[in-house]
Amino acid sequence: MIPSGLSLQFLESPGVVWIALTIALLVGVVLYYRGGRANRALLALRVLACFLVALLLLDPVLSRLSERSLAPRIALLLDTSLSMSIPDPEEDPSAGEAPPTRAERLAAALRETDLVDRLGREGEVETFRFGADVTPVTPGDADALVPHD
Structure with a gap:
């Protein structure tokens, strides 16, 4: 899905972020089954916001690599x-x-x-x-x- 010459890397180790995401997901599932329809929509937005914050905590870096040869x-x-x-x-x-x-x-x-x-x-x-x-x-x-x- 990433075009040729581009690479997406994360500078931080994802271990702690994945643990936090798992806990947030478990809490979200519990709250999902306890709330009504309006609460479910808000919960979905909260989970999405948590996911985006966790993604940003991984320090994503999008690199564009290009090669060109020059005469010495x-x-x-x-x-x-x-x-x-x-x-x-x-x-x-x-x-x-x-x-x-x-x-x-x-x-x-x-x-x-x-x-x-x-x-x-x-x-x-x-x-x-x-x-x-x-x-x-x-x-x-x-x-x-x-x-x-």
Whole structure:
């Protein structure tokens, strides 16, 4: 009788309330057989009122449950602290060229891999850079990986 997604629960234990209802019902039956027609109508209203009060004493809770699935939010954090301006040498330091900085290596790794695209298929990617503070970065921002204090 309750629609799908709804549930009716009682927070209180019904034991004491059921005992009180049973006693009230027994008293009602005795009074029913002792009274006239008008008294029977009043008795029915009293029993109904007692039942409603007992129902309220059970602390009824009607809950509506709904499910919805959301794509996960994935935070991609790019380190732009001053430590990223340190050159990070390759295995062969005698190559003659200046070794790339950590920031340059990170930028190359992001350009050459499909990491951001793969993460985008899993959920909503939000990119932030952090150093002295945290700021959001728009995808493709060329200055996003410039180290700053």
